[in-house]
Amino acid sequence: MKGVEWLVLILLLVLLGCSEDSPVKTQQPPISVDTLYTSSLFPIGAAIDPNYLRSTSSYHTVVTREFNSISVENAMKLGWVHPQQSVYSFTDADYIVSYAQANKKRVHGHVLVWHAFGDVTWLKNFSGDTNDWENLLKDHIQTVVTHFKGKITGWDVVNEAFHDNGQLRNEDTNLNDASDDGSIWMRMLGTGYIERAFQYAHAADPDALLFYNDYGQEVNVAKLNAIKAMVKDFQERGIPIHGVGLQMHIGLNTPDAGIVKAIKELAETGLLIHISELDINISNWVKNPDLKLTEELKQEQKAKYKSMVLAYKQNVPAAQQYGITTWNVGDADSWLRSFHQPNEWPLLFDDVYKPKPAYYGFLEGLKE
Numbered sequence: 230m231k232g233v234e235w236l237v238l239i240l241l242l243v244l245l246g247c248s249e250d251s252p253v254k255t256q257q258p259p260i261s262v263d264t265l266y267t268s269s270l271f272p273i274g275a276a277i278d279p280n281y282l283r284s285t286s287s288y289h290t291v292v293t294r295e296f297n298s299i300s301v302e303n304a305m306k307l308g309w310v311h312p313q314q315s316v317y318s319f320t321d322a323d324y325i326v327s328y329a330q331a332n333k334k335r336v337h338g339h340v341l342v343w344h345a346f347g348d349v350t351w352l353k354n355f356s357g358d359t360n361d362w363e364n365l366l367k368d369h370i371q372t373v374v375t376h377f378k379g380k381i382t383g384w385d386v387v388n389e390a391f392h393d394n395g396q397l398r399n400e401d402t403n404l405n406d407a408s409d410d411g412s413i414w415m416r417m418l419g420t421g422y423i424e425r426a427f428q429y430a431h432a433a434d435p436d437a438l439l440f441y442n443d444y445g446q447e448v449n450v451a452k453l454n455a456i457k458a459m460v461k462d463f464q465e466r467g468i469p470i471h472g473v474g475l476q477m478h479i480g481l482n483t484p485d486a487g488i489v490k491a492i493k494e495l496a497e498t499g500l501l502i503h504i505s506e507l508d509i510n511i512s513n514w515v516k517n518p519d520l521k522l523t524e525e526l527k528q529e530q531k532a533k534y535k536s537m538v539l540a541y542k543q544n545v546p547a548a549q550q551y552g553i554t555t556w557n558v559g560d561a562d563s564w565l566r567s568f569h570q571p572n573e574w575p576l577l578f579d580d581v582y583k584p585k586p587a588y589y590g591f592l593e594g595l596k597e
C-alpha cells in the first residue's frame with residue numbers, strides 16, 4: 230500500500246471507532262442522571278398534547294425521560310372523542326395511549342363528564358327529555374371507557390361539579406365569568422348524575438380507578454367540605470369511587486397552609502390522592518403585561534414546587550399516593566399563556582424544554 234492509502238485506511242478506522250454505536254462509545258460508563266420519575270416513589274405525570282408529541286422531538290424526549298404517567302390534556306374530552314352525536318373518533322387519544330404503552334407509561338384518562346364541553350354544537354343543540362339525556366351520558370361514558378378498557382389505569386370521571394361556594398353547578402350564575410358556569414348535566418339530570426357517572430364507568434371497566442377531580446380545594450373551604458361530604462356519602466352507599474384529584478392550578482402566593490389542609494383532609498377519606506393538574510403561576514392570577522421572569526421569581530417558584538412535593542409526601546400515606554401530574558411540560562405549552570396572559574412561566578421546563586429552577590426544586594422535594 231502506498232503512503233496515501235495507509236493514511237486513508239487509518240482515517241477510516243478512526244472514524245469507525247467514533248461512530249454512534251462503536252464499542253469505544255458504548256464502553257464509556259453511563260452518565261448517572263436523576264430524572265423526576267426515577268427519583269420518585271410515586272408516579273410523576275404530565276398532561277400531554279398529541280400534536281407536540283408527534284411533531285416536537287424535544288417535547289417527546291423530555292416526556293419520555295422525565296415522566297412515567299401520562300394524563301391526556303384534551304384529547305379524551307367529549308369534543309375530541311365524540312364530535313357528532315353518533316360519531317366517536319379516537320385518533321389523537323389512541324396515539325397517546327400507543328406512545329404510553331410503547332414507553333411503559335401509565336395513562337390517566339381525562340375526562341368523562343365536565344360541564345365545560347366547549348363548542349360541541351351537537352350537544353349544545355341536543356334536545357330531549359330526561360331519559361334521552363341519561364342515555365346520552367351513559368352512552369358517552371361507556372363507549373369511551375370500553376374503547377380504552379385495560380389500557381387506562383384511572384379516569385377523571387366527573388370534573389368540577391361544584392362551585393367555589395360548595396354548591397353544585399346548576400344554572401349559569403355569571404355569564405361573564407366562565408369559572409362560574411352552570412352544568413347542563415345537573416340541569417337535565419339532577420344531583421344523581423355524578424354517582425351514576427361513576428357507576429356507568431365502573432360497569433364498563435371494573436378495573437379502572439375512578440376519580441373525582443376539581444380545582445381550588447386549597448383555597449375554598451366550602452368546596453373542599455362539599456367534596457369530602459360527597460366522597461363520604463359515596464363510600465357509605467357503595468358508589469365506586471377510588472380517588473380524588475386536586476388540580477392545583479396555584480400561584481406563588483397560594484398559602485401553603487391551605488394546600489396542606491386540603492391534601493391532608495382528602496387523604497383522610499382513605500382514597501387515592503392525585504395532584505392532577507399542577508402548575509404554579511408567577512403572576513398570582515393578576516394580569517400584568519409588564520411581568521418579567523426575574524431570577525428572584527424563578528427561585529420563589531423553585532421553593533414553591535419543592536414545598537408542594539413535600540406537602541404531598543408528608544400528608545398522603547404511601548398506599549394512597551397516585552402521583553403528581555403537571556399540566557403539560559414546557560411553559561409555552563401551558564393553558565395559562567392563552568387563558569390568562571402570554572407572559573406566564575408556570576411549569577418545570579422553559580419554552581425550549583430546558584429544566585428551570587422549578588424543576589430542581591421539584592427534584593429536591595422528591596429526594597428529601
Ligand code: G3I
Nearest residue numbers: 302303306339340345347388444476478506556563564568
Ligand atoms: O386544537 C385547536 C386548534 O385546532 C384551533 O385552531 C384552536 C383555536 O381556538 O383551538 C385549539 O383547541 C384548543 C385546545 O385547548 C388546544 O389548545 C381549544 O380551543 C381550547 O378550548 C382548549 O383549552 C383547553 C381547556 O382545558 C378547555 O378544554 C386547555 O388546553 C386545557 O389545558 C384546559 O384544561 C383544563 C382541564 O381540562 C380541567 N381543569 C382546568 C384545566 C385548565 O383550564
